[in-house]
Amino acid sequence: MNILLILIPLALALGGLGLAAFLWSLSNRQYEDLDGAAWRALMDDDTSPLPRPEDGR
């Protein structure tokens, strides 16, 4: 049963990683424009992404 001591924290850590990624992308406003994001992936411009909107929007 000692294997549980490794596996359970591992499972929780992986899940937590996913949650952290979701919360990060949410606070980074990646869900504001799903239509646009779908196309942006295909563009091969080298323009750097816009700095985070500074005005709290």
Next chain:
Amino acid sequence: MAAELATPPADLRQFLRVSPDEAFVSLDLAVDGIKCAACMATIERAMSREPGVVGARVNLGAKRLHVTFERREADPARILRRLDELGFKAYPFSPRQVEDSKAQEMRRLLRCLGVAAFASMNVMLLSVAVWSGHETGLDPTTRDLFHWLSALIALPTAAYSGRPFYESAIGALKRRRVNMDVPITLGICLALVMSVFEVLRHGEHAYFDGVVMLLFFLLIGRTLDQVMQRRTQLVAANLAALRAEFATKRLPDGTWRDVPIDMVEPGDVILVRIGDRVAADGRIEEGRSDIDQSLVTGETAHRAVRPGDEVYAGTQNLGGALVVRVLKSQEGTLLAGVERLLAQAAQTKGAYIRLADRAARLYPPFVHTVALLTFLGWMMMGIGWHDALMIAITVLIITCPCALGLAVPAVQVVAAGAMFRNGILIQSGDAIERLAEIDRVVFDKTGTLTLPAADIANREEIPAEDVMLAARLALTSRHPLAAAIAAQDKAAKPLATAREVPGEGVKACHAGQVVRLGSPAFCEAMPEAEALATRFPGASIVAFRHGERLALFAIRQPYREDAEATVAALGTMKLPTEIISGDRPRAVAEAARDLGIANWRGGALPGDKVTWLEQMKRFGARPLMVGDGLNDAPALAAGHASIAPASASQLAQTQADFLLVGQRLGAIVPAIRIARKARWLMLENLWISVLYNLIAVPVAILGHATPLVAALAMSGSSIIVTLNALRAGRGAGEKS
């Protein structure tokens, strides 16, 4: 006089927003014409090359552009010019407070949802082990460890993700009401307390998995609800910005400046040029003119006004420039009356209760009674208060309204999406249900069955050369009727000698003779004009005189292209149609005949429309009101459901349940069809939830609801309801 002033540049500075560190400013624009990813790339590339621009980002879904400038180099006017060169019309707007708070609410829900999703996955991982352990003989120490781990995940999750429900429940209780969130909160708290208690005494069953899963499903329902509201708001805000409401206001130093309409206050003096819409209710101080009030009263005949007369916001100035002193809206008799009627209509409307609310009203007493009876019943059976309480709490958990919480919002989101693709925008949550119930359609005429822009009705009777010359003359005038004539010949060039006689028409010298275009009196054609007016009752007459030659144009608003087809389609759906209009009875009768509508009423005041609709409702009818004018606003509020075109007056738009985006009136037909199907699916979903409870509750009462059974039952019913909701978008949306 004021009319000779050049248009001053609109002041765009008030749309700029300063960043917290004051180094940058940003501007939000609603951009018309963004269709695809290529537009997005073009705009962003062009903007990033403008001096002073730090960043530009297009939101393709919302059709908006967010530009950030260096604070000192900000030049919003330049951005607008550049967009115009690229072929995009852009309108600045300040995002409304409501929109910001809604966006925040949405993010908060998504965070709660994310946490609940994480927790239910991990708790379920542990629970599956415990459940299979019941069969394979998991040793109690390990089981306790798993239960403690579940508690460690579930308790913080319930504290965090459950807040939207707790807050709503506490709010309801403070107002001495009970809503759906009260039993949910109660169920969650009791289940957690019981589970912790069970784990402490090394019991076999803990319901941590049930609690987090419940939160997960309920949060999905809430989020779907928000998604629908937000999408509607974005488009509605864009429409408002696209109308670009500016007024020309006199500043204290006597100069004129264009300002956004909300900056005009009572007591200000504004200038209304020929062809402009009056920006605010007021009294005329200088100038004489004709006013087109069709958007306000539905009346297509123009009203002559002079100093001292009142003019209303939304009416169009046809004759000469006017200087208007703005009155408080209470002082404007027409608007005040309309507002009084609106309040009255809102009172009588309060009767409609949403399907979900009706279900929610029955739900808490039922659940609490069943749980209490179960407890008392088992006590009498003598199994001891601990076991009896356990069973009663499992009843509370298993009846928790996962499926009920998803039943209606899931259908609404799918139906709203289907309507959106058909050019219909939903403005209120219960609108779909009400639209599904309508049994007749009442149209306004002006601006609803007809297009807002005018056209020549007797074009084929007039010799082509007269039309061409008239079109050249018309180019000199800013009168809206002249625009209809000028549009006849796209290649026309204005006559060099032409000049406008304010309030009368245009005059010029051509081939040695005087040519005139304007009112029949101006062209000495009164008797002929009266004869033509009887043939085209709804039309305005414009005369053209070239020496001895005389031509008369009957100009009226043409019907929407698919108006007749729409009326016919509604007929095949067994929905009788009617017209009720503020226009002259003769003009209304003509429209009714042309479109094949049997019932009509003309000359109706705003109050008459409301009375008429209320009378219908008293006889058990459920009318759908379709209208656009300010005068239709009370009627839109009084109808069982209501639709307004996107060109409607602002007040009408805020009152309508649905907005028609685009010129097609025919979108009404699929909208009704989708709404009917959606209502049917909502009912079906509610019955599925009831059926689920009919099976699950007896099982729970008998004490067989282990955490495994609860998890299967709750997730199973939620998934069935959601899959069923997906059908709302199918089939109903085909183009007619």
